[in-house]
Amino acid sequence: MxxxxxxxxxxxxxxxxxxxxxxxxxxxxxxxxxxxxxxxxxxxxxxxxxxxxxxxxxxxxxxxxxxxxxxxxxTHGERKDRVASAAVEFLPRAGGSLLLDAGTTTARLAGLLPLDVSFTVFTNAVPIASRLAGRGNVELHLLPGRVRRTTQAAVGEETVAALDRIRADIAFVGTNGLSLSHGLSTPDQSEAAAKHAMVCSAQRVVVLTDSSKIGHESTVRFADLSQIDVIITDDGISAEDQKSLTDIDIEVVVA
The missing domain is CATH 1.10.10.10 (Winged helix-like DNA-binding domain superfamily/Winged helix DNA-binding domain)
Known part of the structure; x- marks a missing residue:
């Protein structure tokens, strides 16, 4: 086994x-x-x-x-652990406000938040909120909306409206697909709307993705690559894909 x-x-x-x-x-x-x-x-x-x-x-x-x-x-659990660990280096050193997207890698990052730094965390993910609810150094805000059974993510008009009122220091976002031609994408319209609002609500956007998503395209685009500052992935990314992303001024971190 x-x-x-x-x-x-x-x-x-x-x-x-x-x-x-x-x-x-x-x-x-x-x-x-x-x-x-x-x-x-x-x-x-x-x-x-x-x-x-x-x-x-x-x-x-x-x-x-x-x-x-x-x-x-x-799936790809070890890779996701490495990506989440690398993302810790992008947390504000003196604390600050974070947007944590729903997803398995962002959930891993939530578990790695330092205990000696104070953070304000906004998330639409019920599992992430459950994980952080008891943390004394985290001011937690669970975004409103309809919770999808398949992803346990809050989505819908309420979620987007709440995100429109937020300006966070940094957003950590997951994706189902990432390509030069289609940007960041996901299969569900409502998830895409929430992710798009999250990207627009942060001063800096960091995408957490294992390399299997790079070159893959899902149905609904939620962000252009021009809206992304950093992509953290694993060593399965090809040299060609890495160069293509750095050529358009995206910082690529290989964990």
Missing amino acids: YAEERQQAIADLLSQRGRLSVNELADRFMVTTETVRRDLSTLERAGIVRRVHGGAIPAASLSVLELAVSERDL
Whole structure:
């Protein structure tokens, strides 16, 4: 069993049982306790579980958990961890206001926010809000709107209107596709409208994407590449794509 398959199975089992110990999981999957702890750390960074003494529990309600443990979240998990870690370097050093888009990589970034810096965070993502709600150094604003079941993201006219009133220091945005000809894109019209409003509401825009999205185009464009300041991706990006992006004055960070 590959690591991502085992992590998926652990998340499914936790959703059924509610709480499991490290020793139970090690016995069940015939791996060492150290391997289980690494798996739980990966799942915790993704906002799927919460580590407790000797084991783990689900991080949120069942509906949020079902989203988080989907194949969408665990695919390219190691790459997304690297991208999120690299994004920490772009956080305002003295604190400030952040827009965190819904997505699996932005959820990982939320879990990496430093504890010794104060941030004002606006997000339309229920899993991210759940993750940050108890943080003493975060002033959290959950954007209004209709919550899509498939992504747990608030979308719609209320979401766009709320974003129109915000001017954040930096937005961290995910995407389903990124190409020179079509810009940043996503399959859903309402998600695209929310993402577009988020891009327009920040002084600086940082896109977090694993390299599998580069060169891919989804149905609805939500931003032109001219609106993007930084793209953080993994080392799967081709030299040709990296040069094409830097040639149009986008900073490309390879994690």
